Amino acid sequence: MSLFNPDSWTLLQGLGVFGLCALVIALAGTRITRVVDQLADQTGIGEAAAGAVLLGASTSLGGSVLSVTAAWNGHAELAVSNALGGIAVQTFFLVLSDLAYPRANLEHAAASVPNMMQNALLISLLALVLLTIYLPDATLWHIHPSTPLLFAFYAYGLWLVRGAQHFPQWHPDITRDTRQDQPDDISQMPSLARLWKEFALLMLVLGIAGWVLEPAATVIAARAGISHTVVGVMLTAISTSIPELVTSIAAVRRGALTLAVGGIIGGNAFDVLFIAASDIAYRPGSIYHAISADSAFWIALTLLMSGVLIMGLIRRERRGIARIGVEGVAILLLYLGGVSVLLLG
Template structure:
């Protein structure tokens, strides 16, 4: 009998397993931003694009594992709410980094990249399509796959192409005091560059893949433990999916964003979150492929569209902060970050009250 089988009869044991696997997600994710930053430096692919593609893709593996595991067992509401709850939570993570990493200087002030604005716009587009999807329900189903998930996946592919093309040829440049703080204030990056100077790019990519595998395996186990917790606690798939599981599967984004900011890769930190969130919408396609009890869209509660709408609000506030670049703070964070945290906490309270 496996540990997960034993945990089915013990809430406390299941909580311990959940915490252990979540810690594994954190540790593996903490290595990803370092490897991606070094790979971006050596290959010249651009940090915003690297953050969206490599970091965004790798740190989305727990969401993928959670989504597919939940869908395979028929827990469509848990899978969908994990994706949508994760979008809002990860924007709130960016806001929280202002307090812990850049006290008295807004993160949006140091990340005025045109590519980030483009990623934010695509995220709003994806979330708007998800709202329409949940309100209207599935329109066409062919061989068990709905039209809406295909549209979302196609939009994600077009978005990646646009990010890569636009980062190399931006149409505007920011104005203001400076684009990034002095490198001397983040000398951790210099230490990492010196430490990995003799390490080949191929080796770095291999380590990146190993860290991503750790994120995937631990994320899969977190999904299983979270599903059992939803039954044991009686809180239901909607609440557990939008909070506990979304938080655990967002740990890679938290750890990679923290690490990226510490060694001065601010644009990569923001692109990691925005790129991950854009990918969340595309994950409805593999979810629909694995969910065999019909269309996952039809199985979800239309009230979940509130989570998508909350993600639109938070993303819009963050884009406002990048555009305005106001170097003013309140309680040690930017005005935009304070508004995001306020709207996130208030929005989640409204959502749970309406359940």
């Protein structure tokens, strides 16, 4: 047996490699949140934009590399379910982060127009993926036309988010529980060059961990006799999303509430691009038309969870059931219900 040949791994070896990669992703992802928060202050881009772009993309890198690697190896279901499962579990993590902030409902305290715009972008991207399943299976160089459209839509959405950050057309009411973006003392931070170097190094670590995680996940699915959908939604999606949970709770405890919410929502929007990138890597044809009914179910579920979340961000219930509000409880129940359907179906 060779440790460098996944085909020779036993189930125990696959689980060992999987656990090691998940640990690396958790540690690197935890560190990168502090770096992104400091970059937001030094560059002046703001916590919402930093959370949506820098934190969302960096903490999602492990999952994106895993999905692309899975698609390249012909495992379309693992690639798609990893992306969709990541969006669902990260939205669920936002509820857990809410529990770490006892003063008020996180959706109330972290009121931000860019975060709502980012969530609207997520819903639009997911709807486009779902629509593509029912469009003709036509490709150019094995790439479906929806793939470049997803990238273009995402870029346009980021431009809108930036506009909402700098030139908002309306503002949420500021209450005593609202926490706005307050920059830290820049003089106490490392230099901007050092922060960018550390950010790049941590992204490299996350990317390598995601690349190694894919063969471990494939081995687990094969040796344990479970579907790639279950592995993608329950194992790879959760393990590669650990940074979002850790960084979101850490940001909440540090008082960076806008960064916490923006990191989750921004990461979710970026995760949809996993599917677009996977379509490029998937050589048999359109990956959208290789999506199973189980994965289509998770698209619909994540759309519903995202819709509930944006209603919560607009309604801004100050306190509610279990300190997370009606929308938070609904998201929690939707996710746990989806997991139950997946495991029992």
